[in-house]
Amino acid sequence: MRPASPWWRLLTVALVLLIGAGMYWATLKVNYQWRWERVPEYLLVTGGEEVPAPFDGTVAVSGKQIRITPLLGGEAQVIPEIDVVQVSDGEIVFAGNTVGKKAGITPGPLLVGLWVTLKISALSLVFALVLGLIAGLGRVAHNPAARDLAAIYVELIRGTPLLVQMFIVYFFLGTVLNLSGFVAGVTSLAVFTGAYVAEIVRAGIEAVPKGQMEAARSLGMSHWQGMRKVVLPQALKRSLPPLAGQGINLIKDSSLVSIMALTDLTKAGREVVSSTFSPFEVWFTVALMYLLLTGALSVYVRKLEKKMAHD
Amino acid sequence: MNTEQEVLIEAREVEKRYPNGTLALKGVSLAINRGEVVCIIGPSGSGKSTLLRTLNALESISSGEILMDGISVHAAKTDLNALRTHAGMVFQQFNLFPHMTALENIMLAPVEVLKLPAAQARSRAEALLAKVGLADKAGNRPAQLSGGQQQRVAIARALAMQPRVMLFDEPTSALDPEKVGEVLDVMKDLAAEGMTMVVVTHEMGFARAVADRVLFMDRGELVYQDAPEAFFTSASNERLRAFLGQVAAR
Ligand SMILES: Nc1ncnc2c1ncn2[C@@H]1O[C@H](COP(=O)(O)OP(=O)(O)O)[C@@H](O)[C@H]1O
Numbered sequence: 001m002r003p004a005s006p007w008w009r010l011l012t013v014a015l016v017l018l019i020g021a022g023m024y025w026a027t028l029k030v031n032y033q034w035r036w037e038r039v040p041e042y043l044l045v046t047g048g049e050e051v052p053a054p055f056d057g058t059v060a061v062s063g064k065q066i067r068i069t070p071l072l073g074g075e076a077q078v079i080p081e082i083d084v085v086q087v088s089d090g091e092i093v094f095a096g097n098t099v100g101k102k103a104g105i106t107p108g109p110l111l112v113g114l115w116v117t118l119k120i121s122a123l124s125l126v127f128a129l130v131l132g133l134i135a136g137l138g139r140v141a142h143n144p145a146a147r148d149l150a151a152i153y154v155e156l157i158r159g160t161p162l163l164v165q166m167f168i169v170y171f172f173l174g175t176v177l178n179l180s181g182f183v184a185g186v187t188s189l190a191v192f193t194g195a196y197v198a199e200i201v202r203a204g205i206e207a208v209p210k211g212q213m214e215a216a217r218s219l220g221m222s223h224w225q226g227m228r229k230v231v232l233p234q235a236l237k238r239s240l241p242p243l244a245g246q247g248i249n250l251i252k253d254s255s256l257v258s259i260m261a262l263t264d265l266t267k268a269g270r271e272v273v274s275s276t277f278s279p280f281e282v283w284f285t286v287a288l289m290y291l292l293l294t295g296a297l298s299v300y301v302r303k304l305e306k307k308m309a310h311d
Numbered sequence: 312m313n314t315e316q317e318v319l320i321e322a323r324e325v326e327k328r329y330p331n332g333t334l335a336l337k338g339v340s341l342a343i344n345r346g347e348v349v350c351i352i353g354p355s356g357s358g359k360s361t362l363l364r365t366l367n368a369l370e371s372i373s374s375g376e377i378l379m380d381g382i383s384v385h386a387a388k389t390d391l392n393a394l395r396t397h398a399g400m401v402f403q404q405f406n407l408f409p410h411m412t413a414l415e416n417i418m419l420a421p422v423e424v425l426k427l428p429a430a431q432a433r434s435r436a437e438a439l440l441a442k443v444g445l446a447d448k449a450g451n452r453p454a455q456l457s458g459g460q461q462q463r464v465a466i467a468r469a470l471a472m473q474p475r476v477m478l479f480d481e482p483t484s485a486l487d488p489e490k491v492g493e494v495l496d497v498m499k500d501l502a503a504e505g506m507t508m509v510v511v512t513h514e515m516g517f518a519r520a521v522a523d524r525v526l527f528m529d530r531g532e533l534v535y536q537d538a539p540e541a542f543f544t545s546a547s548n549e550r551l552r553a554f555l556g557q558v559a560a561r
């Protein structure tokens with residue numbers, strides 16, 4: 001094939017820029033005050049641990065040094081390691097009042113939300129893979145009970161909306177079994193994704209030529225040995241691209257757990273928006289953070305695929 | 312002919328009807344002696360593969376009985392996994408495991424089924440690769456081997472279980488013509504070592520030179536059997552004559 005002209009790339013860039021400009025122009029029309037400079041503080045909060053006053057006293061501030069003279073008399077004391085001073089000279093503080101912050105940075109609400117999303121997604125993915133593998137094997141099993149159970153599971157889950165499943169898990173199972181929001185979230189995501197994984201696994205197994213299992217059986221291997229050593233390795237290799245797609249869906253679907261009183265990335269975004277009036281910047285930032293997670297997963301799976309193609 | 316005349320495999324009035332209704336075997340009876348090389352020929356669809364696959368229970372049978380070493384192959388209580396270790400099978404499409412090297416293909420069943428220590432399985436596999444002339448291909452994947460080489464690895468894989476009988480289902484039919492000879496040579500060596508072999512083939516030259524007995528199947532029936540010389544020259548059976556005529560005309 002003739003290599004395509006580089007002009008097409010240029011056209012792509014031009015179109016993307018055009019769309020971006022269009023969106024910018026649209027925001028001008030609604031008279032929106034962009035404050036991108038405030039986004040970093042939703043990600044990282046500067047100022048570390050708050051430092052309380054050790055006793056009631058009068059504050060003397062010079063530079064970053066806080067010195068407190070006890071009201072009840074006695075030695076004045078210097079408070080060490082203060083980076084941000086939050087009292088003024090001559091002020092009277094009581095024991096426990098915050099006088100300043102130590103140096104350091106702590107994650108802001110969006111990063112905390114990202115971490116929750118990552119934890120939920122990773123855990124759900126592991127359980128979904130296990131569940132999907134079992135159900136997928138059930139779909140191709142000889143045993144009619146295993147086949148039917150797996151089929152019912154897959155059809156039930158694929159036939160109902162995830163949000164409804166989450167309501168059921170959170171409000172019904174959650175109440176009956178007293179599940180935390182986190183457990184309920186991971187459960188519903190894993191059960192949901194597992195059904196799709198099962199279908200991917202089944203398709204992968206069915207795509208392996210019948211002669212493979214026959215060869216294994218002719219050598220005296222049991223059905224399970226043939227499955228484990230011969231069929232599954234080939235099936236899973238074929239399944240890797242669709243599984244990656246399912247993993248990406250899982251990360252995105254995890255945004256629905258915000259109904260479960262869980263502050264994931266989406267919920268964190270909502271909280272920041274409601275307290276700052278910067279919805280555009282926040283939602284763009286949140287979208288970018290999801291993109292980072294899904295992008296990292298795609299890159300990882302593509303590497304894995306390459307590695308498996310070699311060995 | 313073998314002098315012992317000890318029967319290794321016996322089929323009695325075997326019938327096979329596939330679930331879709333096809334009657335593939337219509338009461339086939341035969342006996343195969345230890346050390347004997349039996350070739351089965353016949354037109355496509357005559358039931359040759361089906362017969363071969365019922366011998367190691369890759370296919371079930373509808374009625375009749377098959378005995379291997381006196382054990383009823385299709386009896387409910389028979390341990391098929393154990394039984395199949397005694398019958399090596401070589402397929403038309405090789406069916407090598409593509410995700411494993413030649414050596415790993417051969418080692419797998421000895422390790423998994425016979426529970427051989429890896430080192431022992433490895434030296435057995437290496438010896439077998441040398442035997443089929445592929446000592447230098449141990450680390451190759453099937454995709455990196457020619458058809459003839461793949462089929463030789465497949466033979467070595469079956470031999471690794473030290474079977475009592477080798478079943479070949481058209482082992483050279485999927486090969487380029489120039490690769491047929493190398494596979495047949497390996498099979499000739501096996502025959503010379505006294506391996507019991509059942510070979511479904513279209514290679515008349517091989518059947519003539521190596522077989523102790525040649526069987527002709529047609530439409531699910533075992534129509535005729537004889538020693539090769541008589542089989543190919545003086546057989547008076549109508550259907551066999553017609554089939555041999557067709558093959559010669561090709
Ligand atoms: N799995 C199967 N299901 C249904 N019919 C089959 C199956 N395998 C083979 N047959 C039929 O059984 C007959 C014998 O087939 P086969 O044993 O493969 O013949 P051959 O090996 O001599 O070409 C043919 O009519 C074939 O169509």
Ligand SMILES: [Mg+2]
Pocket residue numbers: 359360361480481
């Ligand atoms: Mg056949």
